[in-house]
Amino acid sequence: MAGFVPPGTTLLGNEATSEAAKKIDEVHKKADYLNLPCPIPYEELHREALMSLKPEYFEGMRFDFTKGLNQKFSLSHSVMMGPMEIPSQSSEAIKIPTAHYEFGANFIDHKTMLIGRVLTDGRVNARVKCDLTDDLALKANAQLTNEPHMSHVILNFDYKGKDYRSQLQLGNGALFGASYIQSVTPHMSLGAEVFWAGQHRKSGVGYAGRYETDKMVAAGQVASTGLMALSYVQKVSEKVSLATDFMYNYLSKDVTASVGYDYALRQARLRGKIDSNGCTSAFLEERLNMGLNFVLSAELDHKKKDYKFGFGLTVG
C-alpha cells in the first residue's frame, strides 16, 4: 500500500494505519486489557473500505503538477477539463462541458500542515492540521464559494488518549458534534457520536463498532438519521484486498451494496467495483516513471445509460 499512494490525501492515514497495526501486534501477544491500542478516529472507521471502494472517479481530462520548492513548501497546479453533471429531475443526466484551473499551496511540517486551494470559478478551500500538544490536535477546514449557503467552516479538536480518542467539532450554521471511540479488546473498538445542527434543526446520535485483525477489517455504524453502514475488507495477500460495503437508510429506504477489489502492484494500483445499482467502475493508477503517474477512470451505469471515462496525468 505504501508503495503507491495518491498524492497528498492519504499519506497521513497510511502512517497512522501502520502505527496502529504495530501497536496491535504488540498487544496481541499479551492481550493485556490495561494496555489496549489506540483506536482510529471515529470518522475514519470505514477507512480501508472507502480507500478500496471509493476512489476519486472523474470524467474528462485532468493534469496535476506538484513542484516542491523546498522540503516543507510545495506548489500545485492542476487543470481539469470535461463534462460536469448537473443535477436534474429526469433520469437522464445532463452534462455541460467545463474547464477549471486549480492553484494550490502546501506547507507540511511534522507538526503543522497547511493546504490552500483556489479554483478559477471562485472556490477557495483551506485546510489546517496542527498538533497543539502531543495529544491534542486542531483540524480546520474552510470552504468559500460564490454560491450562497455553500461556504462552510469546520473546526475539530482531536484528543488522543492511550486507548481512546475523542473529538469535538464546531462549525458554522451552529453545528456542534462530539465523538468518542474506545478500544474494548485488542481487536475491537466501540464508539459513539452526538451532533446538533442548529441551522437545519437536526440532531442525532450514532454508534459504531470496528473489529480488525491483520487479515480483515469489519466496521459497522448506525445513526439516528436513519443511516446504517456496514463494511468489510479482507486482505487476501499483501497486494490484494477484497472489500464490500452495505448502506441502508431506513427513512428513505435506499439500499446499496457493492463489492470491489483492490490490487496494489509495484507499477500500478487497480481498483474495481460493482454495485447493486448496476454500476461498474474501475480506477487504474499506473506509475510510468519516478513521479509520473497515469490515471484511468471508468464508470458504467447501465441503468441510467451514463458512461464516464477519464484519463489523467500526475506529475511530481
Added chain:
Amino acid sequence: MASQSRRGGISLPERRGRGSSKQEPNILAKINNSQIVSKGKQAACDAVFVAKKLLKSTGKAAWIAGTSFLILAVPLIIEMDREQQLNELELQQQSLLGAPPVGPPPPK
C-alpha cells in the same frame, strides 16, 4: 359497364365457390377452425414472442456482462501480466548480476 364486369375480380371466386361450395370451403374452414390449428398458431406466436424476448434479454445481459468484464477484468489481466514480466526481468537481472561473485572470476 364493361369495366365493372372486368373489375369484378371479386365475383370470380364467388362463381368458383358457387361451383364447388359444398367441399372446398368446408375443408379449409374445418382445418382453419379446428382447435389444434388455432392452438398451434397461438403456441407458435407465443414461442416466437418468448424467443424474441429471450434473445433480446440475453443480448442485453451479454452486453452488460461483456462491458463490465472489459472494465473490470481486462486491465487486471494486463497489469498482472506486466507485473509478472517485471518480476521475471528482475530475476534474470539478479541472476546475471549475482552470478559473477558466486563463480570464480575469469582468469586473465
